Amino acid sequence: RLVRRRITKLTNDLKTVRKQRSLYRRRRRRSGIPTVALVGYTNAGKSTLMRALSGTKTYVGDKLFATLDPLTRRVHLTKDRTILLNDTVGFIQKLPTQLVVSFRATLEELEEASLLIHVVDISHPQASTQAEIVDDTLKDLGLEERPRITVLNKIDLLTDSNGEVINSEDLAQELLSYAGQPPASICAISAETGWGLEKLRSKLASCL
Numbered sequence: 001r002l003v004r005r006r007i008t009k010l011t012n013d014l015k016t017v018r019k020q021r022s023l024y025r026r027r028r029r030r031s032g033i034p035t036v037a038l039v040g041y042t043n044a045g046k047s048t049l050m051r052a053l054s055g056t057k058t059y060v061g062d063k064l065f066a067t068l069d070p071l072t073r074r075v076h077l078t079k080d081r082t083i084l085l086n087d088t089v090g091f092i093q094k095l096p097t098q099l100v101v102s103f104r105a106t107l108e109e110l111e112e113a114s115l116l117i118h119v120v121d122i123s124h125p126q127a128s129t130q131a132e133i134v135d136d137t138l139k140d141l142g143l144e145e146r147p148r149i150t151v152l153n154k155i156d157l158l159t160d161s162n163g164e165v166i167n168s169e170d171l172a173q174e175l176l177s178y179a180g181q182p183p184a185s186i187c188a189i190s191a192e193t194g195w196g197l198e199k200l201r202s203k204l205a206s207c208l
């Protein structure tokens, strides 16, 4: 019974959050600042990137679905370019039902975004499968035509054949050539160390 009461409370909380957010969205639209949304497989590093770009704290946890509520932060890309950056709940193959409400809020955020940043954990053995799942999900949502930048994250974790960590421009270039996407729409970074973030900022600025 305790559990059921807690679920009811959670559902009500989420309803309040949705109402609040639709208010925020309306206010944002009127502000005229472009909205950019982070999407990607769960644990890819979206919240870490959000924090790195905005310099504020959003919840980061090394567990699945650390983010249950979409969050928005103001991010200054360049001297005269500001965006509103939305963090979203991670995508996975099959969404557990208890997360559907939270996911719906995410979808409403994605509708608003003029640009999507697809964050990929390039250090993950299943990185390409995860990226495909995200691609498919975006297609299902009718968002395949939305302008998009792919960010290959956690580049600091990649090691060479000797197990040495590599973190160089060469590696980034090599990765990008394999990814089969126009270089203008892809970027290698480490959200954790900050490597590559300046390039990402200017790329974002030029896309808007």
Ligand SMILES: Nc1nc2c(ncn2[C@@H]2O[C@H](COP(=O)(O)OP(=O)(O)OP(=O)(O)O)[C@@H](O)[C@H]2O)c(=O)[nH]1
Residues within 6 Å of the ligand: 040, 041, 042, 043, 044, 045, 046, 047, 048, 049, 059, 060, 061, 062, 063, 064, 065, 066, 067, 088, 089, 090, 091, 153, 154, 155, 156, 157, 189, 190, 191, 192, 193
């Ligand atoms: N080494 C390394 N770890 C990273 C990097 N970016 C994120 N992480 C770690 O990856 C884990 C997941 O990061 P989050 O930012 O919470 O991932 P998320 O995509 O927001 O996850 P969900 O909200 O669950 O979808 C955390 O332990 C981060 O510290 C990176 O560039 N390098």
Ligand SMILES: [Mg+2]
Residues within 6 Å of the ligand: 046, 047, 048, 059, 065, 066, 067, 087, 088, 090
């Ligand atoms: Mg998160």
